[in-house]
Amino acid sequence: MHSPIPALPGIIELSANQPAARPYLGGSGIARFRGIEQPDSHVPEDFLGSATEVFAGGGVGLTVLPDGRPLREALAEDPVGFLGADLAETLPVGQCGVLTKLLSTDGRLFIHAHPDDAFATRHGLGVCGKTESWLILDIDPAHPAEVLLGFRRDVDRDELAQWFEEQDVAAMTEAMHRIPVAPGDTFHVPAGLPHGIGPGITLLELQQPTDLSILLEYEGYPGIDRSSALLGISRDTALSVFRRETLESEELDELRATRSSRGRAQQLFPDAADNFYTALRFRPDAGAGSTEVPAAFSIAVVLGGTGRLSTAADSCTVGRGSVLLVRHDAGPLRIDATLDVVLCSPAPPLRAA
Template sequence: MTMTIPTPLLLGPNQPLDRPYRGGAGIARFRGTPQPSPFTPEDFVGSTTEVFAGGGVGLTVLPDGRTLREAVAADPELFLGEEHVRRFGPRTMLLVKLLDTAERLFVHYHPDDAFAARQLSSPLGKTEAWAVIDAADDAYAALGFRRAVTPEEVRTWWTGQDADEMLAAMNRLPLAAGDTLLVPAGLAHAVGPGVTLVELQQPTDLSLLIERRSLSEAEALLGLDLDTALGGLTLDATPEERIASLRQRRGAETLFPADADPFFSAERIQVTGSRELEPTFSVLVVLDGIGTLEAARGSLSLSRGATVLTSHGDGPITLDGDLDLIRCRPPR
C-alpha cells in the first residue's frame, strides 16, 4: 500500500558527527540552530546518500520514521515524476549540502562516473557545484592545476604530504557571497576557511584525498592504491578561461553553466508578492526574507535558513511574501 507522501517538508539539520575537518558555525548562524560539535561542517539536506563509511549516516529521516531513500524507492514516480524515473530510474540523482569551513579543506578530487564504476563499484561519480552564501573577506578556493603536473610530481607531494607545494600548483580563486562555481569531477580542489555555501552534487560520498593529514592511506584513497587513485585525477592545466567558464552564471535565474546540466540544476528565485513553481523533486534553501509556501497538502512558513523538500507529487507550489531562495533540482 502506498503511504501518504510527506512533502512539502521543512527539514531540520542533518549533520554527521566527527567529520575529518572542522566547521559548522556558519551553518548554525544561517539556520539559527546550535552547532552540534566543532567537527560538523556538512548538513545533508533531503539526502538519500550516506557517508562512504556507511551505517546510514547522512540519510534524511522522514517524520514517519522511514528514510527518504526508503520512501523514494517505495514510490519513485510520486517523488520524482514519471519522466525522471524513465530517464534515471528510482534515484533522485541529487545531493544537496550546506557546507561551512573553519579550516581549509584537504586538497582532494572526486572521480567521474567511469572511474567510479570501474574502481569503486559506484554507478555515479561526483561532479559538484557551489553557491556561496557567506564568506570571510579573504575567502578563497583552489581549483585545478595552473600548469600540467606529472604523476611523479603528485607522488612526491603525497609522500611528503607537502600541501604548500600542492596549493602553489593550483589556481587560487577569491570567493564572496553570491559567487557560484562548478567543480567537474577529476579537478583537484580545496576551499579555504570562513566559507559557507550551498553545495549540489551527484549523490555519492566519493572523495580521493591527495592531502591526507591524520587519515590513513586507505581512508584517504577509499581503499585504492596511489597509482590507481591518480588515474582519475586531471593532471593537465586548467587555464584561466576554463576557470572563468566554470564561474559563469548562465543568465536570468540559472546559477550554473551548461556543463552542469547533465548532473543537476539550480535557480536563484526572488519573490515579491506571489509566484507559482511547477511540480518537481527539489530542495529549497531560503537565503533571506519571510514568506509562505502553499501546496495542496498544506502550507509552510519560510524564513532565512529554512530548507524544504518538495516532491513531484506535491503538484504546483506557490511562494508568497518577500523571499530570496535557491531551488536545487536533479538534471532536467
C-alpha cells in the same frame, strides 16, 4: 497484511542532518544559517533531502522524514509521488538523482578530487562519480575567504605522486589557482578537477549522489590514513583521477559563470551542470506577485526574506535557513515575492530524439 504507507504532505520541512566525526573542522556557518546550536566542531556538512550515505556507510547521511522513515525507503515505496513518472522510471530504486548539502569550513578543507562515472564503475565504487557545484552563502571576515581550484600549470604524474608521498602541501597549493570569494559567487567543479576550500566559508553544494573523494592531502586530518585517502586503491590508479593539465583562465571563467535571469529566476551554474542537476534561484521582487514553478521534486533552500511556499494542498511560512523537500505530486509550487529561494533538482532524464 502490510501497514498502509503514511501519507506525507507535499512540502516537507527538513531539520539539520549533520554526520558526526567528519575529518575536517566545520559547522559554525550551518548553525548561523539555520539558527541552531552547533553540535560539535566536526560537523561541517548538512545533507539535505539525502538518499546518499557517507562512504563508510551505516546509514549515516540519510535523511529521516517526519514520519520516521528514511527518505531512501519512502522513495522506494512511492517513487512516482516523490519524483514524477519520468524520473521514477530512470533512477535506481530509492534514489533521487542529486545530493544537496550545506557545507561550512572552520578549518581548511584538504586538497582532493572526485572520480568520474567511468572510474567509479570500473573500480567498484558505485554507479556514479562526483561532479559538484557551489553557491557561496557567507564568509567569516576573520579568515581570507578563498578556494583553490585547478592547477595553474601542467603537473607531471611523478610530481603529483611525490607531493602525495611527502605530503608537500606548500607545493600543492602553490601550483593551484587561489581565488578570493564573496557571497553570491558560484563555481562548477567537474569530476577530476583538484580543489580545496579555505576556512570560514559557508556554501550550498549540489553534487552527484555519492561520497567519493580521493585526497592528495590527508596528513593531520583525523580518521584518514594513506589507504583511506586513496579509497583503498593503488596510489597511481587513484591519483589518475586528478586533472593534471593547466586550468586556463578562460575555462576558469566558464566554471564561474551564471546565466541571465528570466524574471525572478536565475540558473546558477553553467550549461555543463545541466547533465547532473539544476539550481534555480528566485530573488525577491517587491513589484511582482508570487511566482509559480512547474511540479518537480526539489530541495528548497531559503536564503532570505520571510514568506510562503504554497501548493494546491499545502502552504508554509518560511524564512532564512528553512530547508524543505517538495514532492512532485504536490503540483506547481508558488513562491512569494518576498523570498530569496534556491530550488535544487536532479537533471531531467535523457530521452531519445
